[in-house]
Amino acid sequence: MTTTETTGTAPAAQPDGTPLLHASGVIMRFGGLTAVRNVDLTVNSGEIVGLIGPNGAGKTTFFNCLTGLYVPTEGSVSYRGTVLPPKPHLVTKAGIARTFQNIRLFANMTVLENVLVGRHTRTREGLLSALIRGPRYHKAEARSRARAMELLEFTGLAGKADHLARNLPYGEQRKLEIARALASEPGLLLLDEPTAGMNPQETRATEELVFAIRDQGIAVLVIEHDMRFIFNLCDRVAVLVQGQKLIEGTSDVVQSDDRVIAAYLGEPIATTEGDAGTDAGTDGATDAETDTDPDGGSAAGEQENDR
Ligand SMILES: Nc1ncnc2c1ncn2[C@@H]1O[C@H](COP(=O)(O)OP(=O)(O)O)[C@@H](O)[C@H]1O
């Protein structure tokens, strides 16, 4: 389904408008804390949709509700018109793949093996033949390896196929997570802070990669703090604040909304929670620098006390 341009620099979208993912009235409570409050979100095929918001806004929790890691307290999530069972492997099987804010790779496996693990949701039926190791198994195995290599080629990691995952630089580990997610042949890819800890060149390369993924016919829902990345890339952006959807619209509409500037761009948006400590410091600096609002800093104090 690789159509015309693969340059990927233009945010030109080719969404065909078919709803792929539809989350309706999703609420997630942890004891007394409501992390996600009645969120609706649709991703159509061909779209790149951004999900932004300050730390603690509920973005990752919402992803976890979409992917079956959490069972939402209320609400439902459907994919291609069918309600998803809240079980991660069934969600993957249905066609949704994801990466994690905190990289989750098999550190002592090779790059290629990590991608092959991602393929195994697709080749389950081969259990018996895997035990027997008959010709069908060998054929499937060869196909899997070929596809995995193709994905490594696509993500720029082919030259490192036999390196141990833990020996890859941080930016390449994030790419490997994407390659592994793609290995399940998803129709929708969810990315949770794919550029966290990356330098500007790696971030640009990731932008190109996301465009290329979209051009392969895979819709993308992406959480990111880097505003330039988000507004360049996304056909639509939804903003979560305190678990609630504040606004949703095109990049132009969202980035000029006063409430977004005050509530989000004003906040110091370093990803200090969750991620490995090494990137937290520089991350904040990069984020601040990519903000479009020059007086973002002045709103920072207000955000702290804002409900
Ligand atoms: N498993 C959990 N148990 C209790 N509270 C949680 C859990 N996961 C997330 N939270 C809380 O939910 C809120 C939203 O967190 P999160 O979704 O990680 O935000 P974001 O990804 O937008 O930074 C935070 O207050 C966080 O502490």
Ligand SMILES: [Mg+2]
């Ligand atoms: Mg998060």
